[in-house]
Structure formats: structure tokens, C-alpha cells
Amino acid sequence: MINKETIISKDMFAPAHIDPSKSEKIAKPSLNFWQDSWLRVRKNKGAVISLIILAVVILMAFVGPLITPYEYSDQNTKHNNLPPRIQGLENISWLPFDGTLERRNGTEYNAYEVRKIDAYYWFGTDSLGRDLFARVWKGTQISLLIAFLAALIDMIIGVTYGAVSGYLGGKVDSFMQRIIEILVGIPNLIIVVLMIMVLKPGIIPIVIALTITGWTSMARVVRAQVLKFKNQEFVLAAKTLGASDSSIVFKHMIPNMFGVIIINTMFSIPNAIFFEAFLSFIGLGLQEPHASLGSLVDDGFKSMIAFPYQMIIPSIMIALIMVCFNLVADGLRDALDPKMRD
Numbered sequence: 001m002i003n004k005e006t007i008i009s010k011d012m013f014a015p016a017h018i019d020p021s022k023s024e025k026i027a028k029p030s031l032n033f034w035q036d037s038w039l040r041v042r043k044n045k046g047a048v049i050s051l052i053i054l055a056v057v058i059l060m061a062f063v064g065p066l067i068t069p070y071e072y073s074d075q076n077t078k079h080n081n082l083p084p085r086i087q088g089l090e091n092i093s094w095l096p097f098d099g100t101l102e103r104r105n106g107t108e109y110n111a112y113e114v115r116k117i118d119a120y121y122w123f124g125t126d127s128l129g130r131d132l133f134a135r136v137w138k139g140t141q142i143s144l145l146i147a148f149l150a151a152l153i154d155m156i157i158g159v160t161y162g163a164v165s166g167y168l169g170g171k172v173d174s175f176m177q178r179i180i181e182i183l184v185g186i187p188n189l190i191i192v193v194l195m196i197m198v199l200k201p202g203i204i205p206i207v208i209a210l211t212i213t214g215w216t217s218m219a220r221v222v223r224a225q226v227l228k229f230k231n232q233e234f235v236l237a238a239k240t241l242g243a244s245d246s247s248i249v250f251k252h253m254i255p256n257m258f259g260v261i262i263i264n265t266m267f268s269i270p271n272a273i274f275f276e277a278f279l280s281f282i283g284l285g286l287q288e289p290h291a292s293l294g295s296l297v298d299d300g301f302k303s304m305i306a307f308p309y310q311m312i313i314p315s316i317m318i319a320l321i322m323v324c325f326n327l328v329a330d331g332l333r334d335a336l337d338p339k340m341r342d
Contacts, residue, residue: 037259040335047331050324057321061144064137068122072138073289076129081307082111084124084132096309097122124309126299136314139291140321146203146292147272150210155265157211158218163249165219166226173223180216188213192275196284203286206279210272218264225257259336266329270322277318293318 041047065072085099092098099112112119123132165176192209199205229235230253238248254261273293279285280294281301293314300311 037332037335041331044331044334046327050327050331053320054324054328057140057317057324058144061137061141065134065141068131068134070121070131070134072130072134072291074130076125078129079117079119079121079125080127080129081303081310082115082117082119082121082125082129083307084122084309084313085112085120086122087120101307123313124307126310127303132296132310132313135291135296136293136317139293139296139314140317142203142286142290143273143276143293143318144321146206146210146276147269149203149207150214150272151265151268153207153211154215154218154268155261158215158264159222159254159261161215162219162222163226163254166223167230167245167249167253169227177223180219183213184216186213192279193284196279201285201287206276206285209279210275214268214272218261218268221260221264222254222257225260226253229253229256259332263329263333263336266325266332270325270329273318273321273325 083099083101084097086097089095089097090099099110100108101111102108111117121131121133123136126132126135161176161180165173191212195209195212196205199208226249234252235248238252243252276285276292277294277297280292281298283298285295285298286292296314297311297318300307300309300314304311
């Protein structure tokens, strides 16, 4: 006999009604590889801040020379060696933009008032009276151009060479790797200096000199990735379906190593900037009236004690660009490397 209490207890523990239309609903949206990587990059505050700074620097490299009334190559010897002076900030004594210099005895004076110059140079002027604001941003533009060109050529040569070497294997691979070992065994500085001495100093010769041995690291990384991929299932399936060797390498393998390629390219950009600055500093870079960050540091070094701002400003720009690129590359490595995923 079923009493009332038994019926109540069964109703209390009866399962709730389930809507079959919502049983397979996915609460989290599906993301592809690049969307997921971008979300991981956004969590890295250092990489995000560095990206913003690099965007501002690249923008100013093109806009900066246009917003100043002075051309980067214009000389005015009457206005030579003037310190930085900015409208609205010149009355703030603790900022270095009030136009003051320090004598050898330690006393300070306003160079603009003493020389009766009614002008504003935001980053000051050099020994020939050229506006350093225009020259710094023009130099940043040229340094970035050289670095991006060198990194692009390194990527193209290195990816192609490494992919062909790893895919063909055997004697071809051994021969191609011996060539890389010979190039790596020769000091990079000697090759670059000889190339600059043979060719006339300029943007193209510097790029060629930087790329003679710069692609070898990319080639080795890509070769290792190809050796890992060429016996996997998707490559064997492509071979079974009749795909050509070039199609397998460039349409199936290389897209699967975009992350590694991007990371190595990002790391090669600051190296190229530093090497170009080094060449310019030792006198093998761009010649006057052209300017790069390295040549500006070289010019400022000659008068570092009397006018330190002429070297400090371009040096800060080089350091800022290199640190930001390295932080971005480090963030991309964490985001694109599958082993770093949670």
C-alpha cells in the first residue's frame, strides 16, 4: 500500500526537466589558433605596453620630421649646440627642457637668452645647428627601415634554405649544412666590415652586409621543424593524395611553423638595429647628411661632456626600441609556443 508520505518523498527527489535543445550548447566560443594566441598576448602586460610604445615610435618616425619647422639636414651655425627647449615646459626648472646649460665651474645659464635666440628646439641642436628632433625621428625611420629589410630578407632566405635542406635530407642536407657552418665559423663583424668597405656606405650595402650571415639561425630553426614534420600524418596524407614536394613544404609545413618564424624574426629586428648602430658608431654607417640612430650617437659622443643631450637622446631611443622589441618577441614566444599553454 502506497501512502501519502511516500508520494511526497518521490516528488521531492524527482529529476528536473532537461531541455534537449540546450544539452549540447557550448558556453565558451570556439577560438582558432591566432585568436587564442592574441588573448594570451593581451595577458602579458609587458608585451602590450611594448606594442603601444613601438606603435607610437613608428608613427613618430614618419610624423616627427613633419611637425617641426626645421628640416633634418638644414644647417644654421648661429644656432649650434643649443639645449632642448619646449614651449610651456621651459619654466619648469626640474625638467630638462628649459634651455639651460652648465658651465665648467658648475653654474647654469640659459643658452637661448645669452645668445639672444628666439626659437624653440625640442631636442636641441647639434654642432652644425641642425634640429635634433627632426634628426632623431629621421634616424629612427632609417634605422627601422634597415632593421625591417634585413629581418625580411633573413626570413625569406632562411625559411627557404632551411625547408629545402630539411625536406630533401641525405647528402643534400649535409652539403647545405656544411655551407652554414662555414659562414657561421667566420666572424660576422669581419664579413660586414669587408662588405661595407667594398661597397659604398648606404642603406642597401648595410642591409646586404647584415643579411650575409644573418639568415643562418633562421635556416637552422626551420630545418629542425621540417625534420619534425616530414614524417607526420598530414605530410604522409598529402603525399598519398599526390601533392608535389614544393606544395608539401610551402603549403603544409611552413604554415604550421608560422609561430616559430615570427618569433625568430622579431628577435632579429633589435639585433639588426644594434648592429647598424654599431657600424654607424665606428664610422661605417650612413654618411652625411643622412642620419641613423647610430650616427647620431657617434656625433653626440664627440661632444658628450659639454653637450650630453646630443648623445643621451638617440641612445635612449635605441635602448627603448630594442627593449620593446625583445619584450614583444618574448610575449609572442609564450603565446605561440604550444608547450607554454595552460
